[in-house]
Amino acid sequence: MAKSLASLLLNSPLSPPSSFSQSLHHLQAKTFPQSQSYSGVGTRTKPISASMVEAQPPVRKEDIIIVGAGIAGLATAVSLHRLGVGSLVLEQAESLRTGGTSLTLFKNGWGVLDAMGVGNDLRSQFLEIQGMVVKSEDGRELRSFRFKDEDESQEVRAVERRILLETLANQLPTDSIHFSSKLAKIERIETGETLLELEDGTRLSGKIVIGCDGIRSPVAKWMGFSEPRYVGHCAFRGLGFFPERMPYEPKVNYVYGRGLRAGYVPVSPTKVYWFICFNSPSPGPKITDPSVLKKQARELVRNWPSELLNIIDLTPDDTIIRTPLVDRWLWPAISPPASSGGVVLVGDAWHPMTPNLGQGACCALEDAVVLAKKLSDALRLGPESVEGALRLYGSERWPRIFPLTMRANLVGSLLQWDNPVVCSVRNNVIVPKLVRLGPLLEHTNFEFEPL
Ligand SMILES: Cc1cc2nc3c(=O)[nH]c(=O)nc-3n(C[C@H](O)[C@H](O)[C@H](O)COP(=O)(O)OP(=O)(O)OC[C@H]3O[C@@H](n4cnc5c(N)ncnc54)[C@H](O)[C@@H]3O)c2cc1C
Numbered sequence: 514m515a516k517s518l519a520s521l522l523l524n525s526p527l528s529p530p531s532s533f534s535q536s537l538h539h540l541q542a543k544t545f546p547q548s549q550s551y552s553g554v555g556t557r558t559k560p561i562s563a564s565m566v567e568a569q570p571p572v573r574k575e576d577i578i579i580v581g582a583g584i585a586g587l588a589t590a591v592s593l594h595r596l597g598v599g600s601l602v603l604e605q606a607e608s609l610r611t612g613g614t615s616l617t618l619f620k621n622g623w624g625v626l627d628a629m630g631v632g633n634d635l636r637s638q639f640l641e642i643q644g645m646v647v648k649s650e651d652g653r654e655l656r657s658f659r660f661k662d663e664d665e666s667q668e669v670r671a672v673e674r675r676i677l678l679e680t681l682a683n684q685l686p687t688d689s690i691h692f693s694s695k696l697a698k699i700e701r702i703e704t705g706e707t708l709l710e711l712e713d714g715t716r717l718s719g720k721i722v723i724g725c726d727g728i729r730s731p732v733a734k735w736m737g738f739s740e741p742r743y744v745g746h747c748a749f750r751g752l753g754f755f756p757e758r759m760p761y762e763p764k765v766n767y768v769y770g771r772g773l774r775a776g777y778v779p780v781s782p783t784k785v786y787w788f789i790c791f792n793s794p795s796p797g798p799k800i801t802d803p804s805v806l807k808k809q810a811r812e813l814v815r816n817w818p819s820e821l822l823n824i825i826d827l828t829p830d831d832t833i834i835r836t837p838l839v840d841r842w843l844w845p846a847i848s849p850p851a852s853s854g855g856v857v858l859v860g861d862a863w864h865p866m867t868p869n870l871g872q873g874a875c876c877a878l879e880d881a882v883v884l885a886k887k888l889s890d891a892l893r894l895g896p897e898s899v900e901g902a903l904r905l906y907g908s909e910r911w912p913r914i915f916p917l918t919m920r921a922n923l924v925g926s927l928l929q930w931d932n933p934v935v936c937s938v939r940n941n942v943i944v945p946k947l948v949r950l951g952p953l954l955e956h957t958n959f960e961f962e963p964l
Pocket of ligand 1: 580581582583584585586603604605606610615616617618694695696697725726727728730731748750836838859860861862867868870871872873874875876877
């Protein structure tokens with residue numbers, strides 16, 4: 514019952530932009546008088562009298578609320594914290610995501626993690642990946658590269674998502690993250706602030722709300738963004754565990770088949786991440802039984818190089834997942850802006866992209882650091898600068914995000930070809946003779962203002 518009420522509320526349309534600018538004026542004029550409230554993490558929470566908002570029970574008043582404690586949410590909170598700006602993170606789950614697999618992070622991701630002060634801690638736990646080997650399904654090597662031959666400054670490591678999240682969360686003051694706090698309703702109130710109602714009835718108002726709530730973001734939906742679009746293929750992922758020591762060189766290993774591709778990457782001395790991407794006209798039913806998932810994944814690559822099957826067999830059940838791949842193209846003039854009336858999106862909530870370039874999380878990290886810097890500068894100048902800073906964040910990040918989303922989609926389509934002639938040209942001409950890794954990884958160059 515509570516659930517259906519929540520979804521009804523979340524489906525309510527966004528207030529029209531005109532009322533937004535009115536409320537923004539109100540927000541600037543009436544609710545940002547204090548200059549100190551954003552800095553100093555300890556001063557974040559303040560009680561307010563019920564008269565400030567019409568409805569009961571009383572509303573807990575916050576300056577900055579971040580919805581979602583994934584990579585985007587935690588990275589944004591950590592970046593703000595490093596700049597002396599406090600925030601409250603609301604996460605629907607009971608704890609940080611503990612299962613899950615790993616993410617490959619390139620030098621743009623590492624640059625941001627360094628700025629957040631966690632790069633070296635993570636580096637010490639994960640292997641540096643030296644290069645990439647591409648094979649055909651019969652095990653024939655089509656091409657190999659060394660990352661540093663293409664770009665001396667490139668850094669590639671696969672990082673366990675759980676450890677990345679824990680490392681980021683550990684940078685935050687105690688009680689910065691509220692778990693079991695699922696956003697159920699969002700509404701702009703006449704003070705210009707944003708009122709958030711959680712599934713358990715808790716009500717909070719935020720001067721700034723940062724939606725980091727992932728691909729099915731309720732905040733993005735409320736802002737008028739369309740649902741992400743299924744791109745026609747799904748991915749199995751898992752994390753193989755070798756109790757003694759995994760036997761593979763630290764390289765990304767790809768196998769290209771017809772309408773099917775797979776890969777594995779050593780993560781640490783005992784763990785190897787693997788994935789299989791397969792074409793499917795529809796996302797298919799959600800399967801939660803890991804033994805079924807493992808069987809399906811094995812079946813897809815049963816005649817492929819045996820190390821892949823070996824890694825799948827050594828994968829603990831709780832790390833196997835199947836995900837339909839989706840994205841959303843942020844067409845200019847058609848997509849809503851990234852921010853609206855003190856509400857702004859970061860990471861997958863704003864720009865879900867397919868994982869074909871390994872850039873979704875890297876870009877979420879980039880967003881976090883750019884937004885935090887702009888926001889803290891604006892807060893120093895005065896509350897009237899905030900809306901401009903949020904707009905600037907959107908306009909600066911869009912030219913980075915939009916082409917990457919399209920390119921990731923295009924690369925995925927090329928790699929999922931299933932026509933035998935086209936696949937033969939790909940495997941015998943394009944991959945061995947034409948592809949150059951350097952230009953393909955140029956998007957990992959990213960500069961930003963230090964925190
Ligand atoms: C198969 C696959 C492989 C990938 N590989 C890579 C890779 O190698 N490298 C890379 O950089 N990226 C990769 N990505 C992309 C990466 O996983 C995402 O871009 C990244 O996780 C986005 O982080 P996020 O914090 O924006 O969203 P999420 O990780 O989805 O976090 C959103 C958080 O918000 C919470 N939330 C949602 N709704 C609510 C609500 N109503 N109330 C409160 N909390 C809520 C969720 O519980 C969650 O904790 C891959 C993605 C896929 C699907």
